Amino acid sequence: MCRVISVANQKGGVGKTTTCVNLGIGLVRAGKKVLLVEADAQGSMAVSLGIAEPDELEVTLVNIMEKVINDDDVELGEGIIHHEEGIDFIPANIELAGLETSLVNVMSRETILRQYLDCVKREYDFVIIDCMPSFGMITINALVAADSVLIPVEAAYLPVKGLQQLIKTIGRVRRKLNPTLDIMGILLTKVDRRTNFARDISAQIREVYGNKVHIFENCIPMSVKAAETTAEGKSIYLHDPKGIVAGGYFSLTQEVLADEE
Ligand code: ADP
Numbered sequence: 001m002c003r004v005i006s007v008a009n010q011k012g013g014v015g016k017t018t019t020c021v022n023l024g025i026g027l028v029r030a031g032k033k034v035l036l037v038e039a040d041a042q043g044s045m046a047v048s049l050g051i052a053e054p055d056e057l058e059v060t061l062v063n064i065m066e067k068v069i070n071d072d073d074v075e076l077g078e079g080i081i082h083h084e085e086g087i088d089f090i091p092a093n094i095e096l097a098g099l100e101t102s103l104v105n106v107m108s109r110e111t112i113l114r115q116y117l118d119c120v121k122r123e124y125d126f127v128i129i130d131c132m133p134s135f136g137m138i139t140i141n142a143l144v145a146a147d148s149v150l151i152p153v154e155a156a157y158l159p160v161k162g163l164q165q166l167i168k169t170i171g172r173v174r175r176k177l178n179p180t181l182d183i184m185g186i187l188l189t190k191v192d193r194r195t196n197f198a199r200d201i202s203a204q205i206r207e208v209y210g211n212k213v214h215i216f217e218n219c220i221p222m223s224v225k226a227a228e229t230t231a232e233g234k235s236i237y238l239h240d241p242k243g244i245v246a247g248g249y250f251s252l253t254q255e256v257l258a259d260e261e
Pocket residue numbers: 011012013014015016017018019044189190191220221222223224225226227228229230245
């Protein structure tokens with residue numbers, strides 16, 4: 001059984017990509033087979049995994065989705081890159097923005113990604129989708145393809161409004177397109193442990209959302225080491241194995257695994 005997790009928040013810079021990469025590689029280190037899918041035209045997941053110029057890639061998620069749209073066969077493993085840390089990934093680049101616009105005229109446009117994942121999913125224990133910071137058709141595709149949504153929230157201010165909107169969108173997708181979609185939880189990211197402010201935000205989020213949505217026990221601390229990994233093309237486990245962010249993502253991985261049992 002494979003679990004498909006979409007990592008979503010329409011706000012940028014909250015740690016979606018960092019979470020996809022380090023939760024994904026955390027699960028690999030725990031012996032799981034994991035595929036990461038970049039559903040973001042920015043290509044920052046590709047960069048985080050060592051591809052310096054994603055816009056120069058020949059094959060990306062766009063080609064795969066176009067094949068599904070045209071009813072062409074996607075070969076096993078096509079477009080999937082193997083990273084040296086044992087994770088598989090499908091990168092994206094700027095062309096995804098163009099595909100998003102052209103999806104408007106496509107039949108079953110919300111289910112293109114799901115149709116593709118239904119074919120490759122049996123090869124993996126987890127598929128993790130890195131969403132773009134918007135509610136466009138690509139993000140809807142990611143929510144339709146998912147079993148669960150993980151919501152990273154930056155513990156920098158109380159993001160009540162944005163979160164309400166996201167939870168509402170997830171509810172709408174559940175009612176209309178994907179009845180079994182669940183919210184796996186809110187993950188607090190970039191938590192500055194030196195300030196009371198971050199603690200206050202965490203407490204407030206628990207107060208406002210705690211009875212509606214699961215909130216992960218572990219949060220991800222703020223550290224410049226996390227920011228550095230993006231340029232390194234490797235996970236935090238290799239870049240700063242003993243650091244607080246590696247510890248945070250290790251604990252999150254354990255929490256996700258415990259949830260499977
Ligand atoms: P998103 O995908 O939501 O836009 P990213 O994962 O790309 O967010 O993170 C945004 C920026 O914050 C990146 O520059 C990243 O390196 C940095 N960052 C992510 N997590 C942390 C952290 N725990 N501490 C410090 N910086 C972080």
